[in-house]
Every structure is written in structure tokens, then in C-alpha cells.
Amino acid sequence: MMMTKNKQSWIKLAAVLIPVLFSIPLVLGFFGAAHPALDSFSHFRMHLAVLMALSALPALFLRLWREGIMAIVLSMTALATVLTPPTAPGAEAAPTSLAQYKLLQLNLRYDNEQQAEVFRLIGRESPDVIALQEVSDNWRPRLKAIEARYPYTFYCSNRSPIGGAAILSRRPFALGSTPICIDSLVAIARIDFGGRSAIIASLHLDWPWPFAQDWNVEEIRPYFEKLEGPLIISGDFNAVPWSQTLKNITQYSKTRIAEGLRPSWLVNGTLARAAKWIGLPLDHILVSDRIVSTQVETLEPVGSDHLPLLLRFSIAGVDDGNEPEQQTVMLEKSE
Template sequence: MQDSVVLKGLLALAALACGLALAAGFFGAEAHPFDSASHFRFQLALVLLVLALLALGLRAWGTLAVSLGFAALGLAFSLPWLLPREARPPAAGQPGYTLLQMNLLYDAPDKAEALRRIGEARPDIVTVQEVTYEWQDLFQNLSESYPFQAYCGLENERDGVAILSRRPFVGEALCQARNGRVTQLVDLNGRTLAVTSLHLDWPWPKHHWKQIDDMGVSLRREGGPSLLGGDFNAAPWSASVRAVADAGGWRIVRGIGPSWLTVRFSQIWPRWLGLPIDQLLVSPEVLVDQVETLARTSSDHLPVLLRFSLLPARPAPTQSVAEPATAAFEGLETRPGAGGA
């Protein structure tokens, strides 16, 4: 009898702790430590479901109610982001394009795996993170397929970012190495798409939010379609991802699902228990046709493939021919030589 009381008490404490951690994640915009808890919302909801089953077995009705209530809250605000989205054809009369988002893992033991995945998917554009000089040398071997390449921050040893493209670049790449960001204008059949590759640090207490605050309004591009692919180290429902989306005038793409798993983790547990920390953000002019994760490489991140199309262009206001192609971006550092084949 006494053992049962102790078990019920421990179960109640566990349910309350998980429930409070889950609830705190909804206040991440007000307190950054709370946002760090939000990234585990789905996992906390699953733990609470297990606790609910244990409470049912022990006839701990109060704990059962608390566990189910918090679990329902967590699932309601995480599952819609994780469930696969239905594929749709490109917009009528508009060509379709593809973008591959990959965190490479700077010291991946088999770098050929990532190159094979690019060759299999044959995307128009690739956004990559954790790029090193060694990775750059390997990508130079793809110059026939991807003659347009822009790099930023390689001197940081493991925090470099890059964009590879089959499509021509317009102007110079814009680089914010300290914030793990490179932006490049890409010509898609006469339409100019602003593409960004972004790598954010780990959440609080690391420098995650400082990067976001430093970028601020410089993320926004006025008057044209834009697309961001990156390793956010943050879940799509978090305040930090929302802050980046709001700053850039983007919407967050749903349906990517879990994308980060350590090698050991993937061998023990089902893939869907990973963390959804690789994100795609798109402007209103970009239509998402399909998004999916591809077979893993030697990285601890899964590649994410986006199929998209563009809304028909609106008539543009008259613009001086002397205005530089990169004038649409303000507050960024332009680094000579950042773009190149």
C-alpha cells in the first residue's frame, strides 16, 4: 500500500514537471529559456502519454487527467507541423523548381554520401551549412552541374554556409559570417529569387537569439520572391523560428518532420522521435508544391527537398538602370569574392 502511494506521488511529480516544461514553451517570446523548452514539445507530449498510461494502471485519476491534458495541448501545437503535407502540381503555367537543404556535418566521415544525394536529387539550388574549406574543394568538383557557388564564413572552421545553383547568380553574394548567413539573388527564367542559407547556433544559453537580434530587419527583401533554407537548431513552432519568419516576411513551411538525429539515436529509436530543426521559410510569392526528407547521409541531419513554383510576376515599378542588383538588401556586409564558380 505504501509503495503504491510513493509511486503515485513520483508519477504525479513527473507529470507536473513535464507539463510545466511543455507549458513554459508557449512563452518563449517573453523568456528565451522557455523557448529552449519549446523545441521538445512533441517529445514531452509523448512522455506525458506514457505517464498517463502508468497513471491509469495505478488508478491515479488526478495524474491521469493532468497528463492527458498537457499531452493534448502539446500534440495540438506540434503534430500539424510534423505531419506530411499533400503534394500539389506547380501553379498553372508556371515552371517548377527544386531546392535541397542540407546540414553537411563539418567532419562527416563519408563526405561522398552528401555529394551522391545532390546527384540523385539534382536540385536547381542547394543551401548547405557547416561548410569547411574541404567541403568547398569537393563542391568545386560539381562545377559543371553547379557552376554558380557562393560561400560565407568558411574561416570559422565549422560554421560556413553556402549556396550552390544551376541557375545564374545576379550580383554579388551578401555575407553575414558572424550570423551564419549568406544571401544570393538567383535568376529563375527571368524571375529573381533571393535565396538565403542560414545556420543558427544552439538555443539559449548559446548565441541563438543574439544572431536573430543582430540580423533584425536586414532579413527582409522588398519587392520580390525569397526563400530561406537552414539549420535553425529550433523547432518550427518555436518563438525563435517565428521571429526570423516575421523579420523576413516569410511563412514557415510545414510537413518537414523530424530532421535531426545522432547516429546512435537513429539506430535505437524510430526516426520520428528526432527533432525538427531544419527549416524552410518562403515569401508569399513562393508556392510550396511538395516537401520531403531524403535518405540520410553521414550527417546527423536529414536532407530536405523542396519543390516549389512562383506566383506570376506583378508589373514592377520603374527602376533606375543604375540601381545595383543587391540594393534590395540593406544592413548586410558585402564581401568581395563571396560568390564564384
């Protein structure tokens, strides 16, 4: 009988402690502004919240009502911050008279063994602009095959074997502008969309702390703060929408996330098609206030560990004659 009571005591203790253990990194992730290490925890908020709720169920079965209910309420509150992120102001519908364009966002994966699938995707969607990351030496010769369709190309140099960022466009770079690279983190080009220009940035950040993501953000900050006019930042941020990293970038660039929760990363192979349901949302498209009527679609996997995103958008307003058409040139000179 004594052994049975001891065993029951240990089971009850475990039923209380396991949710508490999940709650520690879950709560720490809300304080990402204090230190990048805490922001790293926020990337797993969705998964930790679900695990905490599930681990609280044994407490309810053992009639530990207060402990079980408190754990479930905390986990559901945390999950609500993920599933219902705050909507940034500025999203507006475009007049039907405005032309619509398409941008394809894709981390190619430097060693992708299904390169033909990528080109089939480009052929099917026929985007106006393509923002690419992990454009390795393995990819460069293959991409030359579509330069006739996308004659305006800009590649950033590789800082590692995984490659750099790139922009491929069917539409010309804006007159008087010069595309630039910020290290190999970001490729930036101002593109002429039939008389209205927009800045397109293809971005690839490092992983969160203890890796160099917070340093990356500080490196690109002065450039993003200077960009003016319609702006689209597309890329593999290696950061979730509710992270401090995304909050900082949207603040510096005066942009918003084009649409809500969009899981896009998971190991490729068997689990690739499950990425849009259980993967981490690491790929994003940020837009400024003159990029309107935005619609983002997650496409099928093409051999990468990231899913492609397709943005449909229009450009509102008329380019201001005082708007710095030399903006990218000015940035280049400031380096």
C-alpha cells in the first residue's frame, strides 16, 4: 500500500512539473526585446503551447483541477498570440484599374536535387519578379537558362557554400538606380513596373541566437531606414512573425507582413508536404503602404526545405517627383 501511495505521489508530481517545464521557455519567449537569447525561445511558441496543453491533461485526469486548468489557460493564451497576431495598419484595397503583378519568393536550397521542379514552377506561375536565396555556385549556371525571360538579374556574392541572395526580373531596373548588396544578406533593386517603381529586397538572415541573426538585423537597419517609396521585402528570415526580429525589421523598414500565419519550413523529403501545417513560418513577404491588394499563396514544395510563396500585388499612387530615384545609388555610396 505504501509503494502504491508513493507511486501515486510521483505521478501527481510529474503531472504538475512537466507542464511547468514547458512553461519556462514559453514565457521566456515573450521577453525577446530584452536579449536575443530569449527571442530564440519565441520561435517555438506554437509548438511549446501545444505540448504544454497536452502535458496538462494528466493533471485533469488525476483531479488536480487548479494546476491543470491554469496550465491549459496559459498555453491557450500563448497560442492565441500566434494564431491571431495584431494586424498592422496600411493594408488597403486597390482600385480595379491598377495593374496586378506577381512576385515569387523561394529559398532554393543550395544543394536542391530537384532543380527541374523549380523551373517548372517558374514556368507555370510566370512571375514578374523572383526573389531567391541560397543561390549557390551549383545554381548559377542553371539560372542562366531563364535569363532570356528574366533579363534583369542581380546576384549577391556568396559568403559561404550555401550562396547569396538574388533578384530576377522581367521588368527593367528603374532609370538612374543601381542594385546593391548588403553583404550577402540582402539584394536590393528598384524596379520599374510600367511607370511606377518599387524597391524589391531579397533577404536571407542567419539563424537566431546563438547564431548571428541579431547582428544581421543591426547591419541592415541603417539601409532599411533610408529606403523610401513602395517597398517589398521578401525572403527567408529564419524568424517567426511574432519574434522580436520581425518586429524590428518591420519597424525599421516601415512595412507590414503581407498576410498572416504561413508555415513554410520543414525538412524536405517525406515531411515536405506537411510543412504548411506543422512547419515553422520562417519565410515572409513584407510590404509598405503603397503596395496594395496583396494576396499571398503558399505553393507546393519544389525540392527545397522551404515552400515557395507567391505574392500578387498592385502599386498605388504616383511616384513623387521628389522621391529619391537615386535611392539605391545613395545607399551604395554610404557603404
